[in-house]
Amino acid sequence: MLKSIEMTGETRDAAIDAALKSLGLDRDDVSVEVLDNGKKGFLGIGATPAKVRVSYEAPDEPKAEKKPEVKPESKPQKLSITTEDTTPRLVKPAPKDFVPEKLNVDKPQREDRPQREDRPRREGDRPRREGDRPRRDGDRPRRPREERPIVPSVPKERELIPVSEECMKKAEGMATEFINGLLQKMCIEGEVKILPQVEVDQLRVEIAGPDMGPVIGRRGDTLDAIQYLGSLVLNNTLDEHIRLSVDTENYREKRADSLERLARKMAMKVAKSHRSMTLEPMNPYERRIIHAALQEFNGVTTYSTGTEPGRRVVIAPDNSRSHR
Structure with missing residues (x-):
């Protein structure tokens, strides 16, 4: 429902x-x-x-069961009262010194068994207070808090699945044709080049031309949109999953360097002021760069908050680490 x-x-x-x-x-x-x-x-x-x-x-609500109708009686039945019901019955009172056998009120307590507070502790008894339990042979020694491993906040890298050579060639032709069509619709002069493959499941494409500003867009929004649409076209048509990377004028590398510098600068401020700072909304690729850049930075931790497309990275002070 x-x-x-x-x-x-x-x-x-x-x-x-x-x-x-x-x-x-x-x-x-x-x-x-x-x-x-x-x-x-x-x-x-x-x-x-x-x-x-x-x-x-929401789950469907169960239908209420119909209660059986109660038919009213035509005439109320008259109760017949006899003399036995109205006659009081005499009960003989019990004697004052009478005690039932099952109660055993005067049964003395065993003197040979010591009271709970005086009973000596036996091996295996549960400790009465925290910290009083003696160590056993099978107990694992607890490490001090400062020696415990710190779990990194960066997500694990996905497993790379190799793509067949035939599928990759087919993907290269589809990506080239699709991006050329977009450039014509945008009235932008450009040439699509296929870069050498670096990872087994990634197709790298570069757009070259005299004016690539409109292709990049504001903070790479247009370039990310071209890459996203191209990935949808490839993975909705091909049988194997391919990661598409679209770049122009080495923008991806320049953007990564800029984000790493920004991350270190903000981390220094957070470690000094001990106050969290929230960065601007970023896509998953850029958020991963921030997390990786501050993974080994002492005194701060990072996490993401919000929903797409407004998801942001928060740089917060980490009390378990001390800044160098």
């Missing part, structure tokens, strides 16, 4: 997070419809909240 709720918030993301929190569901379990993006107003005047409708699948 499909159900939905409407929720408001200062922003669209805040309204979605509030709806997911009230339902106890993840972002992938629901569909979101934006009813109103809201307005910030001027100095808070005229601001309107954002409003979204979140739909989710």
Whole structure:
């Protein structure tokens, strides 16, 4: 059964997070419809909240069983009262010194068994207080807190699955044809080149031309969109999965160096001020660069927050590490 709720918030993301929190569901379990993006107003005047409708699948409610109808009796039955029911019965009182045998009130307590607090402790008894349990032969020694291994916050790398040579050649032709068609539609003069293969499941494509600014776009948004659309075309047609990488004028490497410098600069500020800092929204590839750059940086830890496409990296102080 499909159900939905409407929720408001200062922003669209805040309204979605509030709806997911009230339902106890993840972002992938629901569909979101934006009813109103809201307005910030001027100095808070005229601001309107954002409003979204979140739909989710709920289990069907069981049908209520019909209770059998009770037919009223035509005439109430009259109770017949006899003299035996109204006659009081005399009960002989028990003597004052009478004690039932089963109670055993005066049964003396065993004197040969010591009381609980005076009983000597036996081997195997549970300790009364924390820290009093004696060490046993099979116990594993606990390492001090500072010697425990620190789990890195960077996700594990995916396993590379080799792609056959025939499938890779077919992918090269499809990617070249698709990107050339996009460049013609965008009225951009450019040439598509296939770069040497570095990883067994990756196809590297480079676009060369006199003016590649429109191809890159703002912070690489247009280049990422071309790469994303090309990946959809390849993997929806081919039988094997191929990772497509589209680059121009060595933008990917320059962007990675810029992100690493930004990550180290922000990490220095976090370690000095002991306050968390949130970076701008990034795609998964750029977030992975930030995580990897600060994996060995002492005094800080990183994690991601939010939902796509507004997911961000948070650099937070890590008290278990000390900055050099």
